[in-house]
Amino acid sequence: MKWDALEEEPCSLARTVAVIGDRWSLLILRECFLRIRRFDEFQSSLGVTRHLLADRLKKLVRFGVLRKTPYQDAPKRYEYILTQKGLDLYPIIMSIVHWGNIHMVDARGRPLLHEHKNCHKMFDPVMVCSECGEPLTAKEVHVHPGPGARKSSPARAKAVENEAKR
Amino acid sequence: MKWDALEEEPCSLARTVAVIGDRWSLLILRECFLRIRRFDEFQSSLGVTRHLLADRLKKLVRFGVLRKTPYQDAPKRYEYILTQKGLDLYPIIMSIVHWGNIHMVDARGRPLLHEHKNCHKMFDPVMVCSECGEPLTAKEVHVHPGPGARKSSPARAKAVENEAKR
DNA sequence: TCCTAAAGTTCTATTTTAGAACTGTCAATA
DNA sequence: TATTGACAGTTCTAAAATAGAACTTTAGGA
Structure with missing residues (x-):
């Protein structure tokens, strides 16, 4: 490709x-x-x-x-x-940095700390649901085809079907 | 590199x-x-x-x-x-998908919609501050060297300095 | 006149990737 | 028994991308 x-x-x-x-x-x-x-x-x-x-x-x-x-x-x-x-890419950059902070730092610790000017505290980014405000995890999300969907691969269709059954 | x-x-x-x-x-x-x-x-x-x-x-x-x-x-x-x-990569994937939903969809609209099982609504991911819960934007964040910092390039040092002055 | 800075462009050698074909193991079928 | 097919890769060659270094252009200053 x-x-x-x-x-x-x-x-x-x-x-x-x-x-x-x-x-x-x-x-x-x-x-x-x-x-x-x-x-x-x-x-x-x-x-x-x-x-x-x-x-x-x-x-x-x-x-x-x-x-x-x-x-x-x-x-x-x-x-x-x-x-x-x-500028709208910021959440992508921050979530990448945050994953690295959690999973890839060595004994020295984090290379950078982030301060939120609003509340003047060092923070981590947290991803929440726009509707209920609760933190998001992969297992709590269900996927639906949207208006721009095209027919998906057989393998993926099967996987979606399996998930729906649960 | x-x-x-x-x-x-x-x-x-x-x-x-x-x-x-x-x-x-x-x-x-x-x-x-x-x-x-x-x-x-x-x-x-x-x-x-x-x-x-x-x-x-x-x-x-x-x-x-x-x-x-x-x-x-x-x-x-x-x-x-x-x-x-x-699984912890989920926020990265979701923020990438969300940016694409906002900036890269064609006239057909979004290929996928996401439902939050907690609140049963279609949602968008929002990145918030872990301390005050407010949504994050690039301009509201200030960066500090952390314990794992090493000496940064002259160009970056200058940029950080310029920012601190504002 | 020569030197330097900024923002690229051009060149060759090396690495990666694409695309297709091939391998090995086992089960089910003819 | 021979054949076919699924699965999970590996191997091959050609094409594309990248690394590393040198070169170009425009202008200001010593």
Whole structure:
């Protein structure tokens, strides 16, 4: 499967993966949320090759996640800023960081702590249900086909059926 | 940078990306949460090459995200089940799906709807602060070095400094 | 004139991935 | 008994992506 094919899949995960589902895009976005904006800053802070960095920035701009704006005119210089669409990726980034905090830290502990400016406390992100506000776990969620559903694979249909029986 | 190097980075995002930061791992995990368990089910439902599927399953088992258990003896057959560590990836998967639902759906609408068994309503996931319960946005979060921090790049140090001034 | 900075582009060598075919074990069928 | 089919992979070659380094362009300053 080609990357382009992913964008067409009738699956919100696949389509998002087409945008951010590679190593460097996610690391670039991490830097964006840490207020990194310029080509050379990304390059020195990530150690990514300049070739790939140029390619990924272009892709993120094409998908509307970053906006490329000039910050000086002579010579022309640009910086990359998160759009609202990009800012909306924050829960993804935070949930990835949180899983790493729980399952991947070494004896030294967490590399970063997060403070919520609202309540001035160090916090962890928690995912809750928009309707009842309770924390979510995989086992408490049931999946239904939505208006954009297409016929799913036999294997998945069987799995859904098995789940419904329980 | 090699994939192995990512695991060593003093960054919870980089370390998590070392586990799930490629296209196929995320798609495999999506199927896992939809109760897909067996090699051929993954293969036919994803269209991934068998070679890569074998490789990614091995990797996910190595990292403790999946457990490979026999479900019959003659001939030996195995299935791949999410461990608790794997189940803990649910917020990542859900926040990816949610972003896709908001920013990547076409005119047909969402492919899947999610029902919360607790409150029996269709819901969206919301990320909130563990301390005050308010929804989180990037701009309301301030970052501090934690016990596992290492000296960061000059570019990032400057960016953090700039942010502190505001 | 030469040096530096920023933001890329170009080049070759190495790794990964795609796509298809092949292997081995066992059960059920003809 | 021979054949077919399911399952869980492995092996092969060709194509694509990535790493690492050098090069380019535009302009300001020593």
